[in-house]
Amino acid sequence: MSALTTSQLATSCAGFGIADRSAPSSMLRHGLLKHRTPAGVDGSSSSSLSVTTTAGARAAPKQQRSAQRGGGRRFPSAVVYATGAGMNVVFVGAEMAPWSKTGGLGDVLGGLPPAMAANGHRVMVISPRYDQYKDAWDTSVVAEIKVADRYERVRFFHLYKRGVDRVFIDHPSFLEKVWGKTGEKIYGPDTGVDYSDNQLRFSLLCQAALEAPRILNLNNNPYFKGTYGEDVVFVCNDWHTGPLPSYLKNNYHPNGIYRNAKVAFCIHNISYQGRFAFEDYPELNLSERFKSSFDFIDGYDTPVEGRKINWMKAGILEADKVLTVSPYYAEELISGVARGCELDNIMRLTGITGIVNGMDVSEWDPSKDKYITVKYDATTAIEAKALNKEALQAEAGLPVDRKIPLIAFIGRLEEQKGPDVMAAAIPELMQEDVQIVLLGTGKKKFEKLLKSLEEKYPNKVRAVVKFNAPLAHHIMAGADILAVTSRFEPCGLIQLQGMRYGTPCACASTGGLVDTVIEGKTGFHMGRLSVDCKVVEPSDVQKVATTLKRAIKVVGTPVYNEMVRNCMNQDLSWKGPAKNWENVLLGMGVAGSQPGIEGEEIAPLAKENVAAP
Ligand SMILES: Nc1ncnc2c1ncn2[C@@H]1O[C@H](COP(=O)(O)OP(=O)(O)O[C@H]2O[C@H](CO)[C@@H](O)[C@H](O)[C@H]2O)[C@@H](O)[C@H]1O
Numbered sequence: 001m002s003a004l005t006t007s008q009l010a011t012s013c014a015g016f017g018i019a020d021r022s023a024p025s026s027m028l029r030h031g032l033l034k035h036r037t038p039a040g041v042d043g044s045s046s047s048s049l050s051v052t053t054t055a056g057a058r059a060a061p062k063q064q065r066s067a068q069r070g071g072g073r074r075f076p077s078a079v080v081y082a083t084g085a086g087m088n089v090v091f092v093g094a095e096m097a098p099w100s101k102t103g104g105l106g107d108v109l110g111g112l113p114p115a116m117a118a119n120g121h122r123v124m125v126i127s128p129r130y131d132q133y134k135d136a137w138d139t140s141v142v143a144e145i146k147v148a149d150r151y152e153r154v155r156f157f158h159l160y161k162r163g164v165d166r167v168f169i170d171h172p173s174f175l176e177k178v179w180g181k182t183g184e185k186i187y188g189p190d191t192g193v194d195y196s197d198n199q200l201r202f203s204l205l206c207q208a209a210l211e212a213p214r215i216l217n218l219n220n221n222p223y224f225k226g227t228y229g230e231d232v233v234f235v236c237n238d239w240h241t242g243p244l245p246s247y248l249k250n251n252y253h254p255n256g257i258y259r260n261a262k263v264a265f266c267i268h269n270i271s272y273q274g275r276f277a278f279e280d281y282p283e284l285n286l287s288e289r290f291k292s293s294f295d296f297i298d299g300y301d302t303p304v305e306g307r308k309i310n311w312m313k314a315g316i317l318e319a320d321k322v323l324t325v326s327p328y329y330a331e332e333l334i335s336g337v338a339r340g341c342e343l344d345n346i347m348r349l350t351g352i353t354g355i356v357n358g359m360d361v362s363e364w365d366p367s368k369d370k371y372i373t374v375k376y377d378a379t380t381a382i383e384a385k386a387l388n389k390e391a392l393q394a395e396a397g398l399p400v401d402r403k404i405p406l407i408a409f410i411g412r413l414e415e416q417k418g419p420d421v422m423a424a425a426i427p428e429l430m431q432e433d434v435q436i437v438l439l440g441t442g443k444k445k446f447e448k449l450l451k452s453l454e455e456k457y458p459n460k461v462r463a464v465v466k467f468n469a470p471l472a473h474h475i476m477a478g479a480d481i482l483a484v485t486s487r488f489e490p491c492g493l494i495q496l497q498g499m500r501y502g503t504p505c506a507c508a509s510t511g512g513l514v515d516t517v518i519e520g521k522t523g524f525h526m527g528r529l530s531v532d533c534k535v536v537e538p539s540d541v542q543k544v545a546t547t548l549k550r551a552i553k554v555v556g557t558p559v560y561n562e563m564v565r566n567c568m569n570q571d572l573s574w575k576g577p578a579k580n581w582e583n584v585l586l587g588m589g590v591a592g593s594q595p596g597i598e599g600e601e602i603a604p605l606a607k608e609n610v611a612a613p
């Protein structure tokens with residue numbers, strides 16, 4: 001079969017309902033950006049078909065042509081073609097697990113997209129190239145992007161896995177800072193310290209992300225070919241992508257581009273907003289028209305910090321739809337200044353929809369988990385969890401005794417997670433026959449605090465101040481109770497992971513914890529803790545200690561065993577949340593969008609190429 005151009009392909013698929021995703025308008029119409037497709041490269045990565053690019057039609061490279069002749073990829077069956085009528089969804093974010101992750105944001109951009117793809121949508125995720133990911137290929141497509149008063153060149157790397165186009169934006173400001181230290185250096189040299197050029201870095205991400213759907217000819221997906229084109233819905237995530245809708249309107253709309261595109265903005269954590277000096281606004285190269293959307297008085301009632309630009313505020317105001325990661329957090333965000341972090345008034349204006357996150361049930365599967373000692377399912381959990389507890393106790397250097405209830409805490413060591421509240425409750429728990437394992441990294445003061453507890457209670461407490469995924473899995477399997485002491489928690493994945501492993505949690509009653517944990521059935525609620533991060537309220541310490549003592553009493557009883565089964569018998573996958581996301585995005589009226597199909601989380605469509613990077 002000879003190489004196809006985009007329009008030929010669309011014609012050949014027309015009978016199956018695939019939209020004509022013809023090549024984008026010339027880049028020359030775009031004032032700020034230039035892109036290059038070097039000679040001999042068509043912008044598709046590891047593709048078996050060649051498509052027309054903005055630079056004109058090119059023949060497929062020789063080795064690709066012979067692969068096609070030799071019976072390379074075939075068109076799939078008509079049944080599967082029908083799934084190619086979904087939306088073009090482009091997620092943009094600063095983290096994307098497993099390639100980059102400091103916490104839950106990475107997990108969501110890793111797990112939700114394959115579930116959307118499984119429902120028949122064409123899905124791209126765009127994130128920085130922080131490392132030399134061995135499975136991502138250089139497309140050789142470059143774009144020159146204006147930041148401040150100069151042009152910066154970015155390259156686009158690509159891979160296709162689980163039905164999703166993963167696109168990595170390559171620029172020295174990402175790779176040179178983070179290379180080899182992906183987990184911890186994404187935002188700054190240390191927790192709590194930001195890189196001084198973060199605005200430049202994430203402005204590049206936003207602007208490059210807007211180019212990608214128009215200029216990348218991506219041909220690995222058997223159901224969709226060529227560029228994504230302009231009828232796309234961008235899903236922005238957190239402050240790093242706040243300026244994207246403004247760039248879309250500022251740089252493209254005047255040229256008649258992306259007229260039908262839509263932008264959804266999803267808040268994973270309102271406490272990081274991207275607040276910068278007001279004087280920095282001109283560096284963004286946006287017209288005065290958008291200034292008021294960024295304009296922000298830091299301090300609300302008492303403007304002690306003065307005038308700023310606020311990237312998240314602009315994302316909320318300029319997007320077509322605002323979402324967050326649970327319905328209860330959505331309510332909290334608009335409830336007042338404390339929980340809305342001074343953007344509550346803005347969100348009351350725009351409205352906000354909450355969709356609970358799912359979790360990656362293949363990565364977190366106790367029946368297949370390579371990190372745990374004894375694999376299990378809901379029918380074997382009670383005995384297997386006891387054996388895993390003994391293995392965990394041995395690994396942690398604690399007395400090995402399956403009768404001792406074991407409480408775990410896992411999380412980023414930030415005020416949000418209440419490690420200080422948990423630490424303050426531990427002395428009171430020491431009256432009980434109990435063991436406590438703490439795993440987390442973050443602020444140095446909290447790391448020291450947890451370590452000091454281990455020193456004080458060597459036979460009962462272990463603190464591991466590392467980011468350690470295998471240990472996180474081991475703890476989930478071996479612990480009896482997961483303590484989630486968050487002052488606020490937009491959704492929380494940790495409690496989902498716990499439940500998947502039959503470990504009920506004792507949790508603060510905030511955000512997604514309210515939506516996902518049922519008192520007495522899948523966990524224990526301790527009530528809401530104070531959101532004031534500067535103090536540890538004695539009443540909160542009491543709530544944590546009392547609830548954990550209550551949970552300890554239940555461990556090992558028939559009621560507890562029933563809770564373990566309830567936890568494990570839930571569908572915590574991305575399947576349901578992906579359907580909810582689909583409904584919300586369809587409701588935005590993206591041109592050409594059609595409902596997808598009911599897919600399995602890793603449906604046949606998304607199954608190829610499943611592998612860890
Ligand atoms: N030391 C360690 N070692 C190994 N693994 C560790 C670890 N510390 C944390 N993790 C892992 O990091 C992830 C944390 O995700 P969460 O959603 O619970 O919180 P986070 O605050 O990071 O996410 C934010 O974004 C997500 C996504 O929307 C929201 O659910 C959440 O409420 C919001 O605060 C989990 O996968 C957990 O296992």
Ligand SMILES: OC[C@H]1O[C@H](O[C@H]2[C@H](O)[C@@H](O)[C@@H](O[C@H]3[C@H](O)[C@@H](O)[C@@H](O)O[C@@H]3CO)O[C@@H]2CO)[C@H](O)[C@@H](O)[C@@H]1O
Pocket residue numbers: 095101102103104105106187190191192193194238239268269272412
């Ligand atoms: O996935 C985990 C979280 O990752 C993101 O949060 C990061 C945040 O966006 C970054 O700005 C940075 O936050 C630091 C902040 O900028 C700084 O002023 C100071 O307050 O310290 C903060 C912590 O270092 O790092 C955060 C990750 O640690 C994402 O936005 C969140 O939704 C996720 O919860």
